[in-house]
Amino acid sequence: MTGMTDPVLRVEGLRRCFGTHVAVDDVSLQIAPGETLGLLGPNGAGKTTTISMIVGLLAPDAGSVHVAGVSMAEHPIRAKRSIGLVPQDLAIYPELSARDNLLYFGRLQGLSGAHLKERVATVLEVVGLTDRTKGASKTFSGGMKRRLNIAIGLLHEPALLVLDEPTVGVDPQSRHAILTSVEQLSTEGMAVLYTTHYMEEAERLCDRIAIVDDGAVRAEGTREQLVDLVGGSDTVALTGGGELAAAARALGALPVVEQVHESPTALRLVVRREPGAISEIVAASAEAGMVLSDIEITRPDLESVFLHLTGKALRD
Numbered sequence: 001m002t003g004m005t006d007p008v009l010r011v012e013g014l015r016r017c018f019g020t021h022v023a024v025d026d027v028s029l030q031i032a033p034g035e036t037l038g039l040l041g042p043n044g045a046g047k048t049t050t051i052s053m054i055v056g057l058l059a060p061d062a063g064s065v066h067v068a069g070v071s072m073a074e075h076p077i078r079a080k081r082s083i084g085l086v087p088q089d090l091a092i093y094p095e096l097s098a099r100d101n102l103l104y105f106g107r108l109q110g111l112s113g114a115h116l117k118e119r120v121a122t123v124l125e126v127v128g129l130t131d132r133t134k135g136a137s138k139t140f141s142g143g144m145k146r147r148l149n150i151a152i153g154l155l156h157e158p159a160l161l162v163l164d165e166p167t168v169g170v171d172p173q174s175r176h177a178i179l180t181s182v183e184q185l186s187t188e189g190m191a192v193l194y195t196t197h198y199m200e201e202a203e204r205l206c207d208r209i210a211i212v213d214d215g216a217v218r219a220e221g222t223r224e225q226l227v228d229l230v231g232g233s234d235t236v237a238l239t240g241g242g243e244l245a246a247a248a249r250a251l252g253a254l255p256v257v258e259q260v261h262e263s264p265t266a267l268r269l270v271v272r273r274e275p276g277a278i279s280e281i282v283a284a285s286a287e288a289g290m291v292l293s294d295i296e297i298t299r300p301d302l303e304s305v306f307l308h309l310t311g312k313a314l315r316d
């Protein structure tokens with residue numbers, strides 16, 4: 001039995017290797033009812049591998065997954081019943097309409113009759129496809145197909161919805177519809193696991209965010225808790241030409257500069273927020289022979305937290 005306060009998802013010490021490569025390393029997570037947890041990390045961080053183990057598609061080398069109190073290893077069929085999965089790859093029948101896809105998948109899940117019809121109407125409403133129920137789904141935009149995929153994942157009223165980068169490659173209208181649906185479902189009490197490499201989505205949707213890189217959770221908390229990790233530092237991006245390498249060395253030697261990351265046309269710095277820091281940086285870069293064309297100062301956000309924790313940019 002699970003009580004009201006028990007987590008819908010409990011993941012402990014999950015690990016998975018592919019050959020000698022450790023794709024997921026000791027990942028532990030919990031999600032309560034009505035809570036949205038974001039897995040934020042760049043491509044290749046191990047998000048899909050983590051999700052595949054959580055939903056029972058891939059066996060872990062170590063660790064455990066419990067969904068609504070049911071062990072995925074011991075009772076996979078029962079555990080999977082509580083999960084709605086929206087995978088990265090679309091799983092719909094292109095020749096069928098949105099409604100017929102939903103009726104088909106609903107029957108596969110054991111729904112029938114008036115209850116199935118009611119669920120189809122409800123999930124179409126949730127993803128904003130009520131006015132597009134007819135016509136083969138192959139005529140849909142990428143974003144509409146993904147919304148249909150989300151609707152399919154919701155048919156059996158799962159306690160946990162797992163979305164793997166659901167807005168990648170979708171049009172802005174569908175992106176908006178997807179984010180709004182997730183917010184609504186969360187308000188209604190659904191636990192949501194949301195993977196993304198878009199910082200803005202994690203900031204908007206997620207109650208808590210786990211920052212993942214190289215298969216491991218580097219930090220976890222609310223947006224505020226994560227931003228506090230960076231403390232009083234800002235990110236300063238210097239764009240330009242000239243002697244970038246020399247400027248990187250000179251800036252790295254300044255006490256206010258905590259980190260320097262160099263790309264062919266820009267330097268990205270983590271800088272302590274102190275009076276005069278920016279003028280010092282501009283002067284030092286000019287003296288080293290860098291020709292500045294732009295400077296952008298960003299107050300801490302999840303991107304800077306990620307940079308601070310991993311030394312990498314989210315979208316590199």
Ligand SMILES: Nc1ncnc2c1ncn2[C@@H]1O[C@H](COP(=O)(O)OP(=O)(O)OP(=O)(O)O)[C@@H](O)[C@H]1O
Nearest residue numbers: 018021023041042043044045046047048049050165
């Ligand atoms: N079946 C597999 N065989 C070998 N290596 C794999 C396999 N699946 C994933 N990997 C590797 O494991 C690591 C994590 O991949 P994963 O797909 O989980 O990352 P991700 O964060 O979901 O990124 P993406 O957004 O690109 O899917 C990567 O280095 C990837 O190359």
